[in-house]
Amino acid sequence: MSKEHWDNSFSDKDFVYGETENEFINHKSNIIRQHSKIGCFAEGEGRNAVYLATLGHDVTAYDQSAVGLEKTNKLASQHNVNVKTAEIDLTKEKVESNQFDAAIMVFGHVPKADQQFLMESMIDSVKPGGHVIFEVYSKDQLAYQTGGPKSIDMLYDPTDILNWINDYKCIHFYYGEAERHEGKRHIGLGHVIQVVIKK
Template identity: 80%
Template sequence: MSKEHWDNSFSDQDFVYGQKENVFIHEMSSIIPDHSNVGCFAEGEGRNAVYLAKLGYDVTTYDQSTIGLEKTKTLASESNVDVKTVQIDLTKEKVNTYQFDAAIMVFGHVPKTDQPFLMENMIDSVKPGGYVIFEVYSKDQLKYQTGGPPSLDMLYDPSEILNWMKDYTCIHFYYGEATRNEGKRHSGLGHVIQAVIQK
């Protein structure tokens, strides 16, 4: 998906995925140690980044959409928190390694050929002992029609995710149904993959 696609996707006046953090990130955020540096990958309009900044974390958010990043800055300003924004194509450009105490990604959907690079990019950004927390739609999501990309190529396979995680400590792994009501783009029961790993 191109920068233009996501700029267009986020160009609505409202927040297309809402302003409230993802339920899974809310549930798992307590695992991140106080005062941690946290990287938010493919973060879109910034709802999770701003939530984590409100908890006192030092947050850097990455996305290829300049419009999404502008909306992140607006949301952060309205919430009286600071979030560092970086415009980057996470499927082609590496972020600095070993810089974060934790990294998160929520519904960071890219073509299948780019998924290994994106996952490696996120995992590599975290220091040894740090955490990686993410939730994505599985390939089973297509039949639910409640959000996510309408293409099998942009969804995730649980066995591939387990393979990318295998060198690390798995704290949480879930493959199954979850209800997500997030803005106007995620509406109702869907099928997700969740993971928390520690390096």
């Protein structure tokens, strides 16, 4: 998906994926130690980054959409928190290694050829001992029609993900159904892959 696609996607006045954090991030955020430095990958309009900032973390949001990052800043100011933003194409540009205590990603969908690069950049950005937490739609999501990309090339295969996280301690891995109500783009029962690893 191009920068133009996401700029257009986020140009609605409302927050297309809602203003509240993803449920999985909410459930797993307690494993991140207090006052951590966190990178939020493919963060879109900033709902998860702002949530983590309200918990007292030092948060940087990465996305290729300037429109999404503007909305991140707007949402952060509404909650009286600060979130650093960085406009970056995560399929081509690697984020600096060993800088974060934790990294998260929620529904960061990129073409299959770019998925490993994105995952490795996200994992590398975390210091040893840090956590990586993410939730994405699986290839099975196409049949559900409740959100996410319409192309199987943009969805994730659980076997690929298991291979990419194989070198790390896996704390949580789930491949199956989940109910998601996030704005107007994720509505109802879907099929997800959830991961928590410790580097």
